[in-house]
Amino acid sequence: MTLANNISFSGTDDYTQVPVSGSIQDLTTNDDPSGKGIVQ
Amino acid sequence: MNITAQTQIKSSEYPEGFLSESQVLKIQTVTKLSGSVAFSSGALPPQNGKSSVYHVSIAASDSTNDIDDATVTLNLPNSNNFDPTTINAAESGKVTYDRNTRKLTWSLGKLNAHTGDFNALRRLTFTVVVNPGPSNSGS
Numbered sequence: 001m002t003l004a005n006n007i008s009f010s011g012t013d014d015y016t017q018v019p020v021s022g023s024i025q026d027l028t029t030n031d032d033p034s035g036k037g038i039v040q
Numbered sequence: 041m042n043i044t045a046q047t048q049i050k051s052s053e054y055p056e057g058f059l060s061e062s063q064v065l066k067i068q069t070v071t072k073l074s075g076s077v078a079f080s081s082g083a084l085p086p087q088n089g090k091s092s093v094y095h096v097s098i099a100a101s102d103s104t105n106d107i108d109d110a111t112v113t114l115n116l117p118n119s120n121n122f123d124p125t126t127i128n129a130a131e132s133g134k135v136t137y138d139r140n141t142r143k144l145t146w147s148l149g150k151l152n153a154h155t156g157d158f159n160a161l162r163r164l165t166f167t168v169v170v171n172p173g174p175s176n177s178g179s
Contacts, residue, residue, distance in 0.1 A: 001086055001179045003094055003168050004114045004144075009073045011110035011151060015041070016066045020107060024073050027096060028179075029086050029170065031077040036085040039172040039179055 001029045001039050041067040041104035069105035069153065073098065073112065086172050098164045100148060101156025110151035112164070116142045118176075119168045126167035135164070 005026040013020050030037035043065045050057035076097045083090035098112060116122050122144075124137050136145045144166075152159050 001170055001172055001176050002117055003077060003096055003119070003170065004075070004098075004116055007073065007075060007098065007112070007114040009071060009100060009110070009112050011071070011107035011148075013069050014106035014108050014150075016068050016105065018068055020069065020071055022071055022073050024075050027075045027077050029077065029079075029092070029094065031075075032079045032094065034079055034084065036079075037077075039086045039088065039176045 001037070003027045003029060003031075041069075043067060067104055069107065070103040071107060071110075071151070072101045072156070074101075075099070080167065082169075086170060086176075088172050088174055088177055091169055091171050094168050094170070096166055096168055098146070099156075100151060100162045102151045102153060104153055106153050107148075107151040110148035112146040112148065114144050114146075116144060116168060118170050118172075120171065121169065123167065123169075128163070128165045131162070131164045 008023040010021045044062050046062045047060040048057045078095045080093040080095050082092040086092040100112060122137060127135050134147045146164050148162055155162055
């Protein structure tokens with residue numbers, strides 16, 4: 001089950017003045033280290 | 041970060057060589073975003089009709105240059121009653137949350153060079169409560 005999605009970063013490199021951006025995968029209950037994240 | 045490069049070409053006929061002008065390369069910084077989840081309390085595994093509480097952590101790091109106007113955005117699609125008071129104190133004043141769109145905006149401002157190595161990692165933590173319904177089974 002999704003806890004957080006559309007996770008993205010943006011900003012501007014202060015030295016080169018080039019925009020920087022990035023993103024990561026959704027965070028879900030299945031990312032919990034217990035391995036018991038699937039909804040029953 | 042700057043890298044200055046200069047080329048010298050030599051030959052057997054001209055052993056003194058030809059030296060080029062210096063070239064300055066501006067190196068763009070590298071940023072990294074990471075996230076993690078940890079179960080806190082409630083039903084484990086999550087169950088239809090029961091609440092489960094998870095801690096969410098988002099971390100931002102940066103390499104050689106400062107980043108201006110650094111912003112992280114994310115959505116909390118299954119958190120009906122997200123409580124912004126669970127945000128860590130160090131970053132809570134930099135976070136806004138729109139309950140209608142469930143969009144969270146973390147305005148880091150300046151992300152200093154070498155955040156995550158010479159400078160401390162910037163980290164946002166908060167708690168999410170989920171209440172799965174039948175449509176969430178198996179997800």
